[in-house]
Amino acid sequence: MSQPEIDPDLAFIREAVHAMPIARTLGVEVTALRRGHAELRTPIADAMTFRPGQLQAAAVFAAGDCAAVAAAGTLLEPGSWAATIDGTIKLVAPASGTGLRAVGRVVDAGRLLTTCAAEVYAVDGDAERLCATWLGTARRMTPRLV
Ligand SMILES: CC(C)(COP(=O)(O)OP(=O)(O)OC[C@H]1O[C@@H](n2cnc3c(N)ncnc32)[C@H](O)[C@@H]1OP(=O)(O)O)[C@@H](O)C(=O)NCCC(=O)NCCSC(=O)Cc1ccccc1
Secondary structure (H helix, E strand, C coil), rough: CCCEEEEEHHHHHHHHHHHHHHHHCCCCCEEEEECCEEEEEEEEHHHHHCCCEEEEHHHHHHHHHHHHHHHHHCCCCCEEEEEEEEEEEEECCCEEECCCEEEEEEEEEECCCCEEEEEEEEEEECEEEEEEEEEEEEEECCCCCC
16 A cells, blocks of 8 residues: 555645745645655745756755654654754756655654754756755754743
């Protein structure tokens, strides 16, 4: 039986990402979530380019960050959330075309720190090309009473 693209138990992560002002500015759409896995789409918006049609590095970083850290969040207990504490990116091809598809995954899930990664693909119609690879760390955050 095929898995739903968004695990209903994880739909709150999609809502949390979509509620982030930067995600709204970038036009991020979370398209898949399951334990240890997250995918999102981002359009190539003129306002995020460094020259017409090609995204600036920070916008590509944001896509990788959101996908990888959302994947980290899928493994946390309800009530806690993942905060990015570091990340690195390798831009291996121009982020041009119609949009980005970022695929986040968990490399290693610890009690406090999760190593997570994302592959970011530049999408142009039906064609895709790897344009960046992101690797970083998310910290489990829990609510504070004060
Ligand atoms: C929390 C920690 C990582 C440090 O941790 P530790 O070394 O273990 O130290 P320790 O626990 O002792 O706390 C020290 C200080 O930390 C603060 N604090 C701690 N706990 C809480 C809390 N529960 N609530 C609030 N604040 C808390 C507090 O100031 C505390 O000082 P205090 O004790 O009050 O005097 C800190 O360096 C930090 O906030 N970094 C910035 C991270 C950041 O902004 N990331 C980017 C955005 S996230 C993102 O984008 C997510 C996303 C992406 C994509 C998709 C979806 C989602």
